[in-house]
Amino acid sequence: MLPSENIKDFLDQGPEYLPSVSVDCVIFGFHEQQLKVLLLEFKKTKAHALPGGFVFKNESTAEAAKRILWERTGVKDIYLEQFYTFGEPNRGNWDVHKATMASHGFDLTKEHWLLQRFITIGYYALVDFSKVKPTPDIFSDVGDWYDVHDTPPLILDHNRIVAKALETLRLTIDHKLVGFNLLSETFTMNELQSLYETVLDKKLLRANFQRKMLNLGILERVKKKFTGKAHKPPFVYRFNAEALDKQNS
Amino acid sequence: MLPSENIKDFLDQGPEYLPSVSVDCVIFGFHEQQLKVLLLEFKKTKAHALPGGFVFKNESTAEAAKRILWERTGVKDIYLEQFYTFGEPNRGNWDVHKATMASHGFDLTKEHWLLQRFITIGYYALVDFSKVKPTPDIFSDVGDWYDVHDTPPLILDHNRIVAKALETLRLTIDHKLVGFNLLSETFTMNELQSLYETVLDKKLLRANFQRKMLNLGILERVKKKFTGKAHKPPFVYRFNAEALDKQNS
DNA sequence: GCAAAAGTGTTGTCTCTACACCCATGT
DNA sequence: ACATGGGTGTAGAGACAACACTTTTGC
Incomplete structure (x- = not known):
């Protein structure tokens, strides 16, 4: 199937999603003494983003997060925790999405569902680095690990989301014995x-x-x-x- | 203005809200050695619920929570913290809403916006009990304080929301010195x-x-x-x- | 003076810190 | 043998629980 057909399928899926709600995943891994985050890079625009997606109308937000994780990492039974919901009306600009879609031949109007306001529920995942093969999605050709302290600029408010996830992990690791999920x-x-x-x-x-x-x-x-x-x-x-x-x- | 006119106004406001997203507030107060929660009681159905509401399209979820708090307690500058987002597809049944509306002469179809799936963002507030005059909204004639360990059955998953808020407060109070907000x-x-x-x-x-x-x-x-x-x-x-x-x- | 509740002191236990020391291995 | 890093022992500092003691009020 051509990429543009995949993308058309995706855009057509709009009505099947719960409006206004998205999910973003901060996937942590540990490798060579560094705490890593899995980031996607958009094909054309070279912009970086967290793996994220939308919630089907009869799916819980946690299930959506698991689905996205599975699509990106190929791993199920992942340690997953909700950490914060980002509900600002203006979480950044959507020009990147518009540009990405335009580059595939889809000119989205301002009213298109993909360009509406979304609140996003942040989940962080702890995975065994060695078991994960980053898998890009239809918009991105690269999924790769980055040192959490050396991430590129991300779209929207994704840098803040990463920061908040890290902060939560720090507060959690001491009294909830969660770190083992990051090791083999x-x-x-x-x-x-x-x-x-x-x-x-x-x-x-x-x-x-x-x-x-x-x-x-x-x-x-x-x-x-x-x-x-x-x-x-x-x-x-x-x-x-x-x-x-x-x-x- | 007649109650039914208020309610019509409210129902007409549907399109101004962000779809699928609601906010619920667990308002804690401290009085006579008891930790109290502010609950509303619906006029006709006598069902109990947390004060909650919807988010305007250009309003942040935190602002929505503050607005709801102000409407119910008459207090601004309240200590407010997001604690969890409840994203199950079936969070309970909406018969109470339907019944309440019917009792005011509004028969909602299954497709009505008020009866769709909502994810709800939980905020808890700590207030000075003595400064708060519980204020009912258009659906409820009573707003009153209940011992957090002796709440009546609540609509939807609101009992669980209270429990989660309490759990969060417990984990927080020791290392974040948040308790003072509950005292004068x-x-x-x-x-x-x-x-x-x-x-x-x-x-x-x-x-x-x-x-x-x-x-x-x-x-x-x-x-x-x-x-x-x-x-x-x-x-x-x-x-x-x-x-x-x-x-x- | 006495009861009641507020505030202070003291002692033992436990935990965390810092550092010293011993142990097993490949070269 | 010795360098290297893994594992254990121990003394001092600080936090916390338990309990005894002193202080200040109204009656």
């Missing part, structure tokens, strides 16, 4: 500490961090050790979900 | 402690609570003392905003 199933204590240091943006002491984590009683030490460099091999840990449930109850 | 300008340490005990639903020790609060450095001791019973009069404190700003910076 097994990990070393050092990896976990790097993650915390990156998110909280401050150095932590090995000794104390380790004790704190182990005292939570939610880490299971996998017997196997690491093989690698010229030093004592670290233990590999696994996150123990049952123990966490006990804590929360 | 000056208050005794005992009142403040009662508030915390009620919100957190546990007993605290006088001595330790007092130290903790005073050590925050945000309470100013008003020289005047209390007059009353047969015991040592308590100091009256005032919340010192400047000191708080210093802390947050």
